[in-house]
Amino acid sequence: xxxxxxxxxxxxxxxxxxxxxxxxxxxxxxxxxxxxxxxxxxxxxxxxxxxxxxxxxxxxxxxxxxxxxxxxxxxxxxxxxxxxxxxxxxxxxxxxxxxxxxxxxxxxx
Amino acid sequence: xxxxxxxxxxxxxxxxxxxxxxxxxxxxxxxxxxxxxxxxxxxxxxxxxxxxxxxxxxxxxxxxxxxxxxxxxxxxxxxxxxxxxxxxxxxxxxxxxxxxxxxxxxxxxxxxxxxxxxxx
Numbered sequence: 001x002x003x004x005x006x007x008x009x010x011x012x013x014x015x016x017x018x019x020x021x022x023x024x025x026x027x028x029x030x031x032x033x034x035x036x037x038x039x040x041x042x043x044x045x046x047x048x049x050x051x052x053x054x055x056x057x058x059x060x061x062x063x064x065x066x067x068x069x070x071x072x073x074x075x076x077x078x079x080x081x082x083x084x085x086x087x088x089x090x091x092x093x094x095x096x097x098x099x100x101x102x103x104x105x106x107x108x109x
Numbered sequence: 110x111x112x113x114x115x116x117x118x119x120x121x122x123x124x125x126x127x128x129x130x131x132x133x134x135x136x137x138x139x140x141x142x143x144x145x146x147x148x149x150x151x152x153x154x155x156x157x158x159x160x161x162x163x164x165x166x167x168x169x170x171x172x173x174x175x176x177x178x179x180x181x182x183x184x185x186x187x188x189x190x191x192x193x194x195x196x197x198x199x200x201x202x203x204x205x206x207x208x209x210x211x212x213x214x215x216x217x218x219x220x221x222x223x224x225x226x227x228x229x
Contacts, residue, residue, distance in 0.1 A: 007207075030215040030216070031215045031216070031218075033217060033218065035220075037150070041222075041223050041225070042222055042223070043199060043223070045217065045218040045219060046218075047215035050215075052135060084150055086152065088152075090215055095157070095164065095165060096154050096157075096167075097142075097154060097218055098154075099148075099151070099152040099153070101146060101150075101151060102150055
């Protein structure tokens, strides 16, 4: 099956800093989603982005499908951005949403 | 106006018991899923139903049985609970793609709040 690798595994920032999270995948995909799991365990949809670029407030994401990676940008980070960020994909030949292991983000005040 | 809801939110039970987790979505989606998140936060699909038909059944012990009474509900029943079943279980749903009913997973999936199951 498809492999999904996220980096870095852990990231600690000061409030106000910017960051880039990366997701590499081993095969072509028809679905790529970014999620934020907050400290209360909720999985919040950030982006549905199998290709292209999207922006939502301080967050933006870019997926370069031909090179099999996606990037999540967080600008002017806030303490409420803390949590685990997951990338998940469905490969073109498959039907399962496969998750990466996540990036644990801690934003300190 | 919750989109995907699950009950209960927390479930603490003894080994050997049978328990159920309920999931409902009001998004009008045709496809629903169950995922398991282990203690290391790794998320993996367990089952997928499209319009009450089982589409995906991962390598899950047959003590786990999903039931879909209608396309808005997907319940998970677990028999003879074991310590290793302790985890967070998430329900999700998505729309099917027009003309590609078995590839609903290509569409954006929306997750419920999760049910934390603790087996003592």
